[in-house]
Amino acid sequence: MKKIIYALIIPLVVVSGLVLANREIKNEASKKSTSKPLSATERKAARKKWEATPDGIKYKKWEVSPEGKKVNAGEAKIRKHINAFTDMEAVVTSLSLPPGSRLGFGVMVRINGDDYILSFGPEKSDKNFLNFNNEFQQLHSLKVNDKIIIRSHSVSHAPKYSYPIVSGDYVERDSKIIYKRAPRKGGC
Known part of the structure; x- marks a missing residue:
């Protein structure tokens, strides 16, 4: 009987030792990965270093190109609305994004005569892979030339677009909310 008890206790001790050791290793790794934010001079130095890379050079060329200037001008036109999170009137111009885009679900809209990509992010599926989340269900009912009101917290650009x-x-x-982004969990 003692042999059976020892045979059961020894693996239990070994496994619990491994679990505790693994937990301590994870705690040490998480402490090391938390670093303080870069100072302004460190950020500036990192940016200069990136601008010297082939991607950085390509980006800087795009930024001064007519297409890059047009995109930046479009951003500047709506920056006031973005910062204040106020209403922007828009008209849906296309129900699909430009070919090859990787922005998830979105539509093309025109705001004050300029075209914009209105991106909502990837469509998430439920636990059952056949059912898609209903988060964007009402957005799928949009049609070309629909007039909508948009509010956004951010506008960005990429040389690809x-x-x-x-x-x-x-x-x-039509004075009805058809989409409102849910606040992120665990964030501010």
Whole structure:
């Protein structure tokens, strides 16, 4: 009987020792990975270093090109609305994004005469891979020439796209909210 008890206790002790050792290693790794934010001079030095890379050179050329200037001008036109998170009137111009885009679900819109990509992010599926989340269900009902009201917290750009990219945080059609981004969990 004692042999059976020892045979059961010894593996239990070994496994619990491994679990505790693994936990301590993870705690040490998480402490090391947390670093303080870079200072302004360190950020500037890192940016200069990146600008010397082939990607950085390509980006700087795009930025001064007519296409890059057009995108930056489009961003500047709506920056006031983005910063204040105020309404922007838009008209849907296309229900699909430019070919080859990797922005997830989105539509093309025109705001004050300029075209923008209105991006909502990837469509997430439920636990059952056949059911898609209903988060974008009402957005799929949009049609070309629909007038919508948009609010967004951010606008960005990328050399790959000929249009500024507006992050869709709130969309309203006919005075009815058809999309409102859920706040992120565990964040501010």
